[in-house]
Every structure is written in structure tokens, then in C-alpha cells.
Amino acid sequence: MADWSQLPKDLLDQIARRLNYDTDILRFRSICSSWRSIASYPPHRFPNRILLNPKSTSGQPDSGCFCLSKHLILRLGLPGSTQGWLVKLEQSVPEKFLILNPLSDSRIRPLPQLFPNFLDLMGVQVTELGQEFVLRYTDNRPFSYTGDVYKEKVIFSSNSVWSDEPDFVIMTIHVSGKLALFSFRDNVWTVIDDLLSPYDDVIHHKGQFYAVDSAGRAVVIEVSNSLMTRDVAPSVFGGDKKYLVESDGELLLVDRHIIADDESDSQSENCVMNYTVKFDVFKLDHVGEVWVEVRNLGDRVLFLGDNCSFSAFASDLSGCRGNCIYFLEKSCKSSREEDDGFNLSGIRVFDLMNGDIELLSPDSVCSQFFWHPPAWIMAMGS
Template identity: 95%
Template sequence: MADWSQLPKDLIDQIARRLNSDIDILRFRSICSSWRSIASYPSHRFPNRILLNPKSTSGQPDSGCFYLSKHLILRLGLPGSSQGWLVKLEQSVPEKFLLLNPLSDSRICPLPQLFPNVLDLMGVQITELGQEFVLRYTDNRPFSYTGDVYKEKVIFSSNSVWSDEPDFVIMTIHVSGKLALFSFRDNVWTVIDDLLSPYDDVIHHKGQFYAVDSAGRAVVLEVSNSLTTRDVAPSVFGGDKKYLVESDGELLLVDRHIIADDESDFQNGNCMMNYTVKFDVFKLDHFGETWVEVKNLGDRVLFLGDNCSFSAFASDLSGCQGNCIYFLEKSCKLSREEDDGFNLSGIRLFDLENGHIELLTPDSVCSQFFWHPPSWIMSIGS
């Protein structure tokens, strides 16, 4: 049998430089000590703090900065098994993570007593389903008192994590509803002034930035001497909130229909002011420059969140049902004090075939991959 630890160092280094996923890098480094010593974790991989413009919108100098945190959406499973568990990890420092609920972003705490502090990456199959980024503003106040100044969705794009001259671009939605872009090379924020309706969502798809506004107008960002937007297809009208999701190589637009509940009992803290009644799904035909309605997602399932929307195959998750959409009804979510991260309060399931919306509970078959860690996870720590 070949001794992989004896591969030429130059070859190992070249292989490592082609890995862009955090999980792939960690798994690569876990093979043996010689690989770990050669494929060191890039020190400039991810910028935690980003300065504001020299002048704020009021024209006065602003010495504050943004704190940028990164979350990974992962499917954990035993090799050769379809019993997958869905988790979200917040990367605080290299190789150290906090465990979060995949949709609500609530921190899971306390962890079960037997939950391992260290996972043996050779004993678990890990698939990265998505990444999300969160910007928070800080001006020397304690982190817990800082707020999200820009809207929830933040997109991060980098040339290469192993480049000797790292470069990255951040795109988000400004509080005004306009698109905002930060270039590491120029060290400046630029607000794109093309607002017709406030933007709902942004995504990085096949090397380009896409955005959709509340009126269903989808645009692609043209990066040249000046930043401009170009319509990619006729607008999708009808719903109240739009999402962009990459699914199996396709760009999907999900249209969420929301109505007001005029009969809500507002004396009950758990009541809803608004609630979701249905979703419509469309895929982008790049050649025809049009949106084509999708009636059936097959084995695919969509997860819609404020910070990140992603797709997975139902057959890879325990008890998951295909052709469905998981989403969070914010008005039903528990308060931070009540939420231990395992609670499914506010998470709903929409069946695209029959239009039925189901409230998830810990006993629901289709919520098992959300619920407490499966027993096998307790045995793969090291």
C-alpha cells in the first residue's frame, strides 16, 4: 500500500493551494502530521475587521469598523450512510467553531454532556452546503451591544485564499435598500445608486454578483471602470419577499407570499402579525434571459434564511422530504432568552406539490436532521 505521507512536498503544497473550502483544508491537514506541516492554515484567509470609509454618510470622519463573522452550513454523516445531520458553524478563530441552529442562527447551548469538543474528521463525512457572512458595526463598544448596520445578507468573494496578494470583495444591502460593495484593493465602500425598489437579496453565482429587489427585478452587477447593474430577465411580480438560491448549479428565485393576520390577539406574545401562505419558485434561463417557473424540485429541498439560503438533497438528510421549502416565520420565533438553539419555534415546511404549510415540532419526521445531535456523533470525537 502506498505511503501517502511520503508524497513530494511540492506536490502536497500544490494540491493544498487548490482547496478553497474550509472543511476541505481541515480534512486535508488531518491526513497526517507531514501534510499538516506543509498545508498550514492561511493566516490571511479571512478578514475579521474591515474599516469604514474615511468619511461617514454625514461627511464626518468615522474611525469605527465592521466585524465580519463567517458561518458554514454543513451536512454531517457517517461514511456510506444517508443519516445526515444539518448544522451551522460560526468560525470565531481558525479551526474553532460555535454551533448554531441552521435557520434561526441561535447558538446551541448548552451542548449535550457527551458532545465531543473535537471531531475526528476522518470518522465523519462532511459536506459544505453553503456559507454566510454577517457584518456588525463596532466603535469600541462591547460586541454584544453592536448591531447589524447593513441588512442581513452579506456576500464575500475572494480571488484565492492561498494567493500571495489576497483580494476580496464584499457585497451587501445598505440600510437605504441600495446595493453596497467593499473592495479590499481600493479599501472603500461604494453604494450603487440605481434604486427602483429596495433590494431583498444578493448572491454570488458562477463568478458574478446577482441581486433581486422587492418588485422582482433581478440584476447582475457589471464590474468595469464604474459599477452598474444590468437586468437579467423580466421582473417576477406577485409576492412580498424575494430570495435567490443556488441549487444544483441553477440560480433560483423564490417568491414568498405573506398576508396580514387581522384577527391576531396581540396580548399573546407568541401571536403573528403576518404569516406566509405560499411560495413560487423560478429558475433563470441564462440563454433566454427569462425566469421559468419550477413546479417540482424533485429530491431537492430549499432552506430560506435572512443571512443565507441554500439547497440540499433530501435523500442526504434524515427524514427530510424532497420538493419542499424550509423557512423561518420570525413572528413565531422564541425570544433569545427562551431559545437554546435546539428549539424549532418558528420553523415551517412548505410542500411545493400541494401547497401545504406544516409547523415543525421535535416529533416531526421531517425535522429529525434539525433536532438534538444523533447518537453516532457522540462516538466520533477524539
């Protein structure tokens, strides 16, 4: 039997540099001590603090900063079994993770009584479906002052994952609706002044930053060319909220149609409830520079989350149908109740074929894919 620990370090280094997912890096490191010494974790060398607004013109002091963290969206499964579990993890301290709702940032708690304190994923099939980055404000002053830079969707891009010299870019959406970019090399936030309508979403696709505004105008951001934006295709009009999703190598634009209605519950305070009525899906034709409507996603499933949208194949998900969009519908009632991190009543399923929107039933097989943890996960604690 081959002694894998004796592989040349140069070869191990070349293998490690081709690992794109955190889960692959963790598995690589678990082989033996010599392999672990080659690949550090986490691979991205984030600075502890990112300046909030070093070029403020408001006269306010600028001691505030952001801390950057990463969430992993994983499908866990047993080899040869269709029973899986969708989970979002946030590393709170080294080797410890928080479990979050896959479609929001809410922490799931309390966990079931028999939930294991330690998960050994070496015997588990792990598929990374997506990742999101979060900027959290930290300051010694009162929390009410948060500066000028505001995060919604946060995109992180690095050209030197394994380099000892970090070099990365962060793209997010400014409180004004404009795009904001932080360059590690320049150590400065820059707001891009090209606003026609407020931006809804940003994504990093095939080495470039893309963004879409509320009017359906999609742009690519030329980071190396004075932060110029260029329209990628004619605008997509009609909907109320736009999402950019990468799916099977394609860039999709999802257009969400929403109507407002007064909540009829007389015992609650007056509020306006937004209802989703349909979605339209388009894919970018890079050559023709046009959005092409997609009427059938086939086996693909789209998940639209608060800070991250991702795609998967229904055949890999327990009981979930293909050609559907799973999304979170927030009501006035649920916003007033204490959030335990997971509420099936907020998850809806849109069928792209017939246009129907259904509640995700707690009794359905697919709901078990979201929560509760499957029996084989619980068995790890016994």
C-alpha cells in the same frame, strides 16, 4: 504502501489550490505535517478590520469598523448510514466552534449534557451545503452609532484564495436598501446608486454577483466596470420577499407570499404577525434571459435562512421530503421569549407539489436531522 508524505511539494500545492471547501482543506491538512505546511487554515486571509465608512459626509468620526467571520453549514453523517445531522458552525477562536441554528444566527444552548467537547470528523462523512459571512460592528464609542453601512446578507468573493496578496470583494445591502460593495484593493465602501426598489437578496453565482429587489427585478453587478448593474430578465411580480438560491448549478429565484394578521392573544402586547401562505420558484434561463417557473424540484430541498439560503438533495437527508422548502416563521410570541438558538415550532415546510404548509413535527424523522444530535455524535464524548 505509498508514503504520501513524500509527494513533491509542487504537486501538493496544485492539489491544495483546487480545494474549494473548508472541510476538504481541513482533511487535506490532517494527512501529515508536510501536507499541513502546504495549506493554511483558514485559506482566506481576512483583514482583522474593515473600515466602516471611510468616505462619510455626515461629519461623524469614522473610527468604527467591521470584523468579518464565516459560518459553515454542514451535513455530518456516518458512511453507509442515512442518519445525519445538519449543523452550522462559527469559529470563535482557533480550533473552537460555536454551534448555531442552521436557519438563523442564534447560538444553540445549552448543549446536551453528554455533548462531546471534541469532534473527530475524520471518520465522519462531511458535506458542505453552504456558507455565510457575517459583518460584526466593533468600536470604542457607544454602540448606538453604527455608521451608514448596514449588513443583512453578506457575500464574500475572492479570486486569490491561496495568494499571499489578498484580493477580495464584499457585497451587502446598505441601510437605504441599495447595494454596498467593499473592495480590499481600494479599501473603500461604495454604494451603488441604481435603486428602484429596496434589494432583498444578493448571491455570488458562477463568478458574478446577482441581486434581486423587492419588486422582483434581478440584476447582475459588473464589479470590473464602474459597478454598473444590468437586468438579467424581466421582473417577477406578486410576492413580498425574494430569495436567490443556487441549486444543482442553477440560479433560483424564490418568491415568498406573506399576509399580515393581528395576533389574537389578549395577554400580549399588540403586534402584527406575518404568515407565509405560499412560495413560487423560478430558475434563470441565462441564454433566453428569462425566469422559468419551476413546479417540481424533484429530489431537491431548499432551505431559506436569515442570512443564507442553500439547497440539498432529500435522499441525503434523514427523512426529509424532496420538492419542499424549509423556512423559519417568526411570531410575536417567539420574539419575546428568550432564544435558546433552536425552536422547532418556528420551522415550516412548504410542499411545492400541493401548496401545503406544515409545521415541522418534533416527532418526525426529519426534525431529528435538525436537532437533537444523533446518538453517534453523542458517543464521541464517551
